[in-house]
Each structure stands twice: as C-alpha cells, then as structure tokens.
Amino acid sequence: MKELKHISHFYFIGIGGIGMSALARYLHEQGKQVAGYDRIVTSLSVKLEEEGIDIHYTDNFDKIPEAFKMKATAQVIYTPAVPIDFGELVRFRESGMTTMKRAQLLGQISKTMTCLAIAGTHGKTTTTAILAHLLYKSDVKVTAFLGGILEGYHTNYLSSGTDVMVVEADEFDRSFLQLDPDIAGITSMDADHLDIYGDAATFEKTFHDFAGLLDVNTLLINEQLDLKGLKVGLHSGDYQAINVTIVDGVYHFDLKTPQRIIEKCVLRLPGRHNLSNAILAMAVAIEYGVNADKLKLALGSFPGVERRFTYRINTAKRVLIDDYAHHPTEINAVFQAVSEMYPGEEKLVVFQPHLFSRTRDFMEEFAQALSQFDKVALLDIYPARELPMEGITSKLLCQKINLLEKAPQIVVTVEKEDIKEFIDEMGTRIVLLLGAGDIGVESLKLIQKWADA
Structure with missing residues (x-):
C-alpha cells in the first residue's frame, strides 16, 4: 500500500457522501490534488466544487484527468456503497491502479x-x-x-x-x-x-x-x-x-x-x-x-447535529422534528425524548424504513417501537444499496403494527406527495419525520408547503 506522503492526486468515487467529502476536504487542505465522481449533485458536493475540487456526475472514465490515473502518484478511493461493477472503478482496476476503501484511507490518516x-x-x-x-x-x-x-x-x-x-x-x-x-x-x-x-x-x-x-x-x-x-x-x-x-x-x-x-x-x-x-x-x-x-x-454551547432531533418548526401551533432514526432502538430513544419534552400530547410519526434487509431482520421490533406513537404513517422502504425483497414492504410492517394489542389510533402507508395532506388531516401538533433515506428532504418541502398555504 502506497504511503500517503508519496501520493499527490486522490480520486474519490462517491465523493459527495458524508464520509467521503470530509476526507476529500482534508486532503485538499493538505495541499493534495483532489477530484471525484458522484451520482447526484448534493449540498456537500457543491461545497467541494466551491473549494476548487473538480467533480463530475456521469460514469465516464475518459473525463478523468490523466494525472489521477498515474500509478506511482495517484490513489483511487471508493465507498462500499459503490457497486463492484461500477464503470470507473472497473476501468481503474483494469488499468492496474490500486483502489482503496474509504476506511483504509481513514486508517492511514489515524496513524499520523x-x-x-x-x-x-x-x-x-x-x-x-x-x-x-x-x-x-x-x-x-x-x-x-x-x-x-x-x-x-x-x-x-x-x-x-x-x-x-x-x-x-x-x-x-x-x-x-x-x-x-x-x-x-x-x-x-x-x-x-x-x-x-x-x-x-x-x-x-x-x-x-x-x-x-x-x-x-x-x-x-x-x-x-x-x-x-x-x-x-x-x-x-x-x-x-x-x-x-x-x-x-x-x-x-x-x-x-x-x-x-x-x-x-x-x-x-x-x-x-x-x-x-x-x-x-x-x-x-x-x-x-x-x-x-x-x-x-x-x-x-453545543449546537447539535443536523437531523438528530432537529426542530424544523417549533411554535405553539406546530412542532416538526426531523431525525435520522432508522433502527428500532433509535426510534425508542426518539420516543423517550419527545415524550419527556411533550408529556400528555399526541404524537404523530412519519417513518421511512431504510433497507429491505433491515426491515426484514427487525420487522417485529420496528412494529413495537412505532406502536408507541399515537398516529403512524409509513413511506415505502428506501432501498439504498439493495434490490427489493419479495414480501418485504411497508404494507407488511403496517399490518404488523395494526395487529398489536396496543396498536396506535391510526396506522397507514402514504406516498411522499401525500404527507402534508395526511398531517393536516390528523390535526396533531407534535409531528416527527424519521428515517435514514431521503425523508429529510420531505421535512424541508413541508415547511415550504405550509408557508405557501
């Protein structure tokens, strides 16, 4: 494995991810040349570009500058979320370039x-x-x-x-x-x-x-x-x-x-x-x-972390809390927190399950955790790196919750475009949006929709 001090150029596949972008920024700060690919434009990738890091958004090996393909002085970093047959990754390996997982790079830096x-x-x-x-x-x-x-x-x-x-x-x-x-x-x-x-x-x-x-x-x-x-x-x-x-x-x-x-x-x-x-x-x-x-x-003076019990709205009329919770234990922790803050008030949760395998493995635990809320709406499962699994759906989780002895008042599945209508219809002041997929975007959309109403 090449030592970091001998590498002048780092190419990141998946550069806009939360972990990858921090590493890219560190290396850029250390005077290294950094570039990369990502599938979509995000706020993180935009910030990297503003700092002078070149990013492209199509799988195109030919668009990568030659300096990032030099075996002696360049290093390719990839995230495990990238498919093994991803075009640029395959081409790098075929050319004889060594490729390194994000964790390996972190490990090298941790020694310094x-x-x-x-x-x-x-x-x-x-x-x-x-x-x-x-x-x-x-x-x-x-x-x-x-x-x-x-x-x-x-x-x-x-x-x-x-x-x-x-x-x-x-x-x-x-x-x-x-x-x-x-x-x-x-x-x-x-x-x-x-x-x-x-x-x-x-x-x-x-x-x-x-x-x-x-x-x-x-x-x-x-x-x-x-x-x-x-x-x-x-x-x-x-x-x-x-x-x-x-x-x-x-x-x-x-x-x-x-x-x-x-x-x-x-x-x-x-x-x-x-x-x-x-x-x-x-x-x-x-x-x-x-x-x-x-x-x-x-x-x-600690200000908090984005999407960890983040108040999007906090008024006498409405409280909207956005949280990354995507495991039953995390949902339990959020419920404890919101119950401590708002005892005696009804609580509505909109939950987006993350990964088919996690939903399958913890189906019963998810049902028990979500059943603590008064009203529950489930979005479709966010697949992330997975393909659908037969029979593993939000509708099945909905059925599991409804069959519990102490089921919530309301348990339904909803589409993203119907979230606002569902919340408005329920009339509940305390609303939580939970999940590790793209549900955080929906909280921002809700704010805009209510502002425009």
Missing part, C-alpha cells in the same frame, strides 16, 4: 495523529460531533471527520490543527477495524447490518475485536455493555451524570469523574440517549487531558 474514535450502533455521530466541538472550543488542535452536519458550523469536517484526530468509527463493512485509535468510546452494540454480518453474534464479536485494539484504560464504554474498560453512564460508572434535572427542556447535571465532580453542566439536546452521548464525549476528552472546566463551558 493522536486518534480519538467513537463507535456504536447508535449515537456515534452525535457523540463524535460533541467531542469535536468540545476539543475545538477548548483550543485543542483537532481534525474531525464527522458522519453528520454539525449545526452552527454547517460542516462535516472541522479542523484547527493536526494534533488530534476525532473520527466516527463505523461498524459497517467492519470499517472501524482499519483504525489505529489511542482512545475510544463505544456507545452501543445493538445488532445491525445483518446483511453484512449474517447474525448478531458475529456483529457483536466485531465490536469485541475493535475493543481489542485498545488497552482497557483507554477504552470508555456505555455502562450497559459487556466489555472491559472505563464505564460511562447515567446510573453507574467511572464517569456518571448525577443530580440530573430538566429546566425548560434543558438538562442540568453534575458529572462525576474518577478525580472530581464537575458541577453545573448543561446540555441542550433532548433525550436521555443524548445525555449519555454527551457524558461519553466528555469522558474521552478528559482522558485525553483537556481541562474539565473548559469542557463544561464548551458543552453548554
């Missing part, structure tokens, strides 16, 4: 800085973003690769120097095993990606393999996990939130650490899961050596 990594089935994006914000605001020279858009900063890439690397350690395709972490946190290990892993036991073993990359004194784990390391939690642990209260939707708490109690911490994100994420981020930062009082100030 002190690496702080956050893993977990749920919460890793928010925890990584909190950690990056904490270090940035505490004057640490940090480079952060985020799996979401950090609100306030409007970016998935944050850089004030290269002493420390903060990275989301992704379990998909066993990517996180490529990293060389110095300190790591693990939020959760609920089974997912069974299309890759096959079964829950294999999935969990991979997390144990990741934990094995670290010493027990440099691994921080959620209090509920069966791993050896420093425990972090809401109820017990080496790091623990105590004296937790909620005032006007804001968490106030004291943080117990192995050395002291940090009093009067504030977190403005709703949900106990986010409080747990914040404690883990604080713990990793403290273990790295950041001043605890600086961290307390920084936590109070």
Whole structure:
C-alpha cells in the first residue's frame, strides 16, 4: 500500500457522501490534488466544487484527468456503497491502479495523529460531533471527520490543527477495524447490518475485536455493555451524570469523574440517549487531558447535529422534528425524548424504513417501537444499496403494527406527495419525520408547503 506522503492526486468515487467529502476536504487542505465522481449533485458536493475540487456526475472514465490515473502518484478511493461493477472503478482496476476503501484511507490518516474514535450502533455521530466541538472550543488542535452536519458550523469536517484526530468509527463493512485509535468510546452494540454480518453474534464479536485494539484504560464504554474498560453512564460508572434535572427542556447535571465532580453542566439536546452521548464525549476528552472546566463551558454551547432531533418548526401551533432514526432502538430513544419534552400530547410519526434487509431482520421490533406513537404513517422502504425483497414492504410492517394489542389510533402507508395532506388531516401538533433515506428532504418541502398555504 502506497504511503500517503508519496501520493499527490486522490480520486474519490462517491465523493459527495458524508464520509467521503470530509476526507476529500482534508486532503485538499493538505495541499493534495483532489477530484471525484458522484451520482447526484448534493449540498456537500457543491461545497467541494466551491473549494476548487473538480467533480463530475456521469460514469465516464475518459473525463478523468490523466494525472489521477498515474500509478506511482495517484490513489483511487471508493465507498462500499459503490457497486463492484461500477464503470470507473472497473476501468481503474483494469488499468492496474490500486483502489482503496474509504476506511483504509481513514486508517492511514489515524496513524499520523493522536486518534480519538467513537463507535456504536447508535449515537456515534452525535457523540463524535460533541467531542469535536468540545476539543475545538477548548483550543485543542483537532481534525474531525464527522458522519453528520454539525449545526452552527454547517460542516462535516472541522479542523484547527493536526494534533488530534476525532473520527466516527463505523461498524459497517467492519470499517472501524482499519483504525489505529489511542482512545475510544463505544456507545452501543445493538445488532445491525445483518446483511453484512449474517447474525448478531458475529456483529457483536466485531465490536469485541475493535475493543481489542485498545488497552482497557483507554477504552470508555456505555455502562450497559459487556466489555472491559472505563464505564460511562447515567446510573453507574467511572464517569456518571448525577443530580440530573430538566429546566425548560434543558438538562442540568453534575458529572462525576474518577478525580472530581464537575458541577453545573448543561446540555441542550433532548433525550436521555443524548445525555449519555454527551457524558461519553466528555469522558474521552478528559482522558485525553483537556481541562474539565473548559469542557463544561464548551458543552453548554453545543449546537447539535443536523437531523438528530432537529426542530424544523417549533411554535405553539406546530412542532416538526426531523431525525435520522432508522433502527428500532433509535426510534425508542426518539420516543423517550419527545415524550419527556411533550408529556400528555399526541404524537404523530412519519417513518421511512431504510433497507429491505433491515426491515426484514427487525420487522417485529420496528412494529413495537412505532406502536408507541399515537398516529403512524409509513413511506415505502428506501432501498439504498439493495434490490427489493419479495414480501418485504411497508404494507407488511403496517399490518404488523395494526395487529398489536396496543396498536396506535391510526396506522397507514402514504406516498411522499401525500404527507402534508395526511398531517393536516390528523390535526396533531407534535409531528416527527424519521428515517435514514431521503425523508429529510420531505421535512424541508413541508415547511415550504405550509408557508405557501
């Protein structure tokens, strides 16, 4: 494998993705020549182009400048989401060019800085973003690769120097095993990606393999996990939130650490899961050596992550919350948060299932999680990288929910173009749009439609 310092040109296949675009921006910042392909124009790809990175949107090997095809000085990076028979990828391989997965590039970069990594089935994006914000605001020279858009900063890439690397350690395709972490946190290990892993036991073993990359004194784990390391939690642990209260939707708490109690911490994100994420981020930062009082100030100003309990509308007439939740455990966490914020009010959810395999593997769990809401509307399954699976549909999930003993008042399937009409007809003030597909776009469309009405 070529060393990064010998490579002058990097070509990204899938450059507009949340993980790929951050890497492209980092390399461009380091003075490398960067170009790439993506299937569609996105806000991320537009920003890359504005920064001087050349991107094209058709599968056309001949459009790629020759400098990016030189074996000695160029490197091709691709995302696992790209099909193996994608034309440009095939042509590069036929020409003898080495190709590298995004995770391998991250792994190489992680060897060049002190690496702080956050893993977990749920919460890793928010925890990584909190950690990056904490270090940035505490004057640490940090480079952060985020799996979401950090609100306030409007970016998935944050850089004030290269002493420390903060990275989301992704379990998909066993990517996180490529990293060389110095300190790591693990939020959760609920089974997912069974299309890759096959079964829950294999999935969990991979997390144990990741934990094995670290010493027990440099691994921080959620209090509920069966791993050896420093425990972090809401109820017990080496790091623990105590004296937790909620005032006007804001968490106030004291943080117990192995050395002291940090009093009067504030977190403005709703949900106990986010409080747990914040404690883990604080713990990793403290273990790295950041001043605890600086961290307390920084936590109070954390702005949130795009599509993680994001308020699109928050008025007396209507509340519209947009969230990335696409796993039953995440839906449960969102329900806990919205119930804590709005006790006693009806709650309507519009959910877009993500992947046929995930819907199949967790059909019963999805039904139970969604049944907690008062009214449920299901969009068609977002296929992402998959082809349809016979019999696995949103209509089947709808039937499963309706058959439960405590079924919601309303459970229906809807088309995207009918979302506004359905919500208006229901007359429910608290509305949530959940899913990891393109449902986030629908929340923005709703805002415009209501403004035009």
